[in-house]
Amino acid sequence: MAKVLCVLYDDPVDGYPKEYARDGLPELSGYPGGQTLPTPSAIDFTPGVLLGSVSGELGLREYLEGAGHTLVVTSDKDGADSTFDRELPDADVVISQPFWPAYMTAERFEKARNLKLIITAGIGSDHTDLDAAVRKGVTVAEVTYSNSISVAEHVVMMILSLVRDYLPAWEVVKEGGWNIADVVKRSYDLEGMHVGTVAAGRIGLAVLKRLAPFDVHLHYTDRHRLPREVEESLNLTWHESTADMVPVCDVVTINAPLHPETEGLFGDELLSTMKRGAYLIDTARARITDRDAIVRALQSGRLAGYAGDVWFPQPAPPDHPWRTMPHHGMTPHMSGSSLSAQARYSAGTREILECFFEGRPIREEYLIVEGGHLAGAGAHSYSTKE
Structure with a gap:
């Protein structure tokens, strides 16, 4: 029987919900492009x-314990004395999410003597040292497409x-104000702007499709050029x-995976080439x-605005400068x-576990590393030093 170590974010500060804003979710027939749920x-x-x-x-829990496996769930993932580090040495499977990642460093791989499978509940496996996974022969999988449209x-x-x-x-409305001139002095129409995406995979292409009706000029760069009919x-x-x-471009959105070619890409040099504002x-x-x-x-005015929801490290410390930048x-x-996304990536995580425990192949599109090599989606999106 296996030990499954799962890292998830903390419950709401006022406790796990007893009711929800809506009843149920819309039913989807599949993902764009034909991939099944x-x-x-x-x-x-x-x-x-x-x-x-x-x-x-x-x-x-019901599924794993019903099959005789052990499930350990924690949010305590950082530091040598964390619950995650204490439980890791005899874990067979590690699960975490990009939103609250268990950073699987080379050092942690050395401690994880039983580790066979790492699952990202969601998409994006850069919190795992893929070179170490390749060396150790550990399978890495993620639930591809589960939250692409959400993003x-x-x-x-x-x-x-x-x-x-x-x-x-x-904020003006919240504070009881009606300062129209103040709130329109930095407000523009998106119509007619040039919008570009760095990478046009599942997320980047979905962004382009959703922006097309806004009558903008659309641009993209990707190491895999899209088919002519899509362009x-x-x-x-x-x-x-x-x-x-x-x-x-007036607007640039980054939708690329993190790997050696993209790390630090948007630094002073590249930002200086962007349009002012x-x-x-x-x-x-x-x-x-x-x-x-x-x-x-942002302080110089080279950028008129910056938004995102990815930080390093995660969670971001209280004094992270992005919390207070203009x-x-x-x-x-x-x-x-x-x-909506949680329902899909939770179901996908279970599908991967079922395949693993039953000795069946994991879907090709879910694989990042298998058999000591990049595989599936990983071979398309990532690069390693190995």
Whole structure:
């Protein structure tokens, strides 16, 4: 029997919900492009409830304990004396989310003598040292596409919020004011702007599709160019590199995975080539940007606004400069953890576990590392030093 170690974020400060704002979720027939939704043999949760926090347990306890496995769930993941580190040495499976990641460093791999499988409940496995996973022969999987549309919707919301300067206007209303001139002096229309995405995978392409009706000029860069019919249907302009694209854009959204080629990409040098007053959105990974360079670009006016919900480290410390920098629209990492998304990535996590325990192949699109090599989605999106 296996020990499954699961790291999830804390419950709400006022306790695990007893009721919810809505009853149930819309039923989806599948993902855009034809990929099927997760197909576990069963689920032991009600779609639409909070599953991503400690008490939600991703809806896994009944299934795992019914099969004789041990499930340990904790939010305590950082530091040598954390619950995670104490439980790790004999864990067979580690599960965590990008929103509250268990950073699987090379040092932790050395301690995890029984480790066979790491699952990201969601998408994005850069909190795992993929080189170490390759060396150790540990399988890494994630629930691809489970929250891609959730993140894409968040991106569109953030773009509109920055361009229209929504948040300061909301603050005026909260404070009892009616200062129209103050709240429109930084407010513009998105219509006619040039908007570009760094990477046009599932999330980036979904953003482009949702922005097309706003009558904007759409741009993208990706190491895998989209089919001509897709480019023509959305009237996309492709650029060979991020450096080629960002100087022509009023809005840039980052939707790329974190790997050696993208880490630190948006530093002082690249930011200096952007239009004065451009907007930058990052819901991908914080380390694709240079933390302090973002602050400087906002203070100087090079950027008119910055929004995102990815930080490093996560959770961000109280004194993180992004909390207080001007003209930002940051959220804690929640774009891909809506209650809708949680139902999908919890079901997908169970599907991966069922395959693993029953000796069946894990879906190709869920795989990041398998058999000592990048595999599936990992081979498409990541690179390693191995």
